[in-house]
Amino acid sequence: MTIRNPTRKRLAPEQPGTSSLLETAYEKIKRQITACEFRPGDHLNEAELSERLGIGRTPVHQAIDRLMMEGLVQVMPRKGILVTPVSLDVVVQTIEVRLLNECHCARLAAERASEKEIRILDDILARAEKVLPRRNSERLMRLDREFHGAIAQVSRNAVLADVLGRLHDKSLRFWILSLNTPGHHARVHAQHRAILDAIHAHDPLAAEQAMRDHIEDFRRNLLSSI
Numbered sequence: 001m002t003i004r005n006p007t008r009k010r011l012a013p014e015q016p017g018t019s020s021l022l023e024t025a026y027e028k029i030k031r032q033i034t035a036c037e038f039r040p041g042d043h044l045n046e047a048e049l050s051e052r053l054g055i056g057r058t059p060v061h062q063a064i065d066r067l068m069m070e071g072l073v074q075v076m077p078r079k080g081i082l083v084t085p086v087s088l089d090v091v092v093q094t095i096e097v098r099l100l101n102e103c104h105c106a107r108l109a110a111e112r113a114s115e116k117e118i119r120i121l122d123d124i125l126a127r128a129e130k131v132l133p134r135r136n137s138e139r140l141m142r143l144d145r146e147f148h149g150a151i152a153q154v155s156r157n158a159v160l161a162d163v164l165g166r167l168h169d170k171s172l173r174f175w176i177l178s179l180n181t182p183g184h185h186a187r188v189h190a191q192h193r194a195i196l197d198a199i200h201a202h203d204p205l206a207a208e209q210a211m212r213d214h215i216e217d218f219r220r221n222l223l224s225s226i
Helices: 018-034 046-053 057-069 088-112 115-134 137-154 158-177 184-200 204-223
Strands: 073-076 080-083
Touching: 018 046, 018 057, 018 158, 046 057, 057 073, 088 137, 088 158, 088 184, 088 204, 115 137, 115 184, 137 158, 137 184, 158 204, 184 204
Parallel strands: none
Antiparallel strands: 073 080
16 A cells, blocks of 8 residues: 655644644554554655544654654655565564563563463463454454563563563564464464463473574564565
8 A cells, every 4th residue: 555755844833632642643553554554665645644544734743753763664855754664684683682582571471470460461362362263363463462562561671571562563564474374373372372371380491482482483484474
């Protein structure tokens, strides 16, 4: 899908209520980028986004600036707004950083998880299991993000959770692009269950290894798909 290039110009001062509209615009545009409704390389137009979302130009403009800071869009002189293309180098580098940080996060979660937090993780997987037969890719993607985000919270390290949140946002587009592999959803669910079982057993080494196996499988699956 291509939305024509915009001319970015200075907008009017923020009006009351713009902050909440900014969050709405940001979340909606980000969702469409991560779900590949706006695909890598597509051009976006602020005026058309504003009309599409039913939100004024100022919060849309601010949302684009925020997404640019996160690396999801690029603002190109005389070319407008571009959904950041997916490059093999970025894929590999993102996964390398996830391996370094997220395996440690799983280890911390296994050491620190409370019974209540384990029940929350189990509930996420129970909801995912119900969605599996329907093969609702976007819903499964959101549950995948929720599961990994919950583990990051269980680690009790806010800095680590913030880093992983940004990495997951980058990885979601890769996740969507890798869906052609047979058995992808069921395999991911089984890997998530192995991670949770290790956290439930308060086994840091097993949790770290289960997360490593999960991310390595994601890497193999993705690289065979792009």
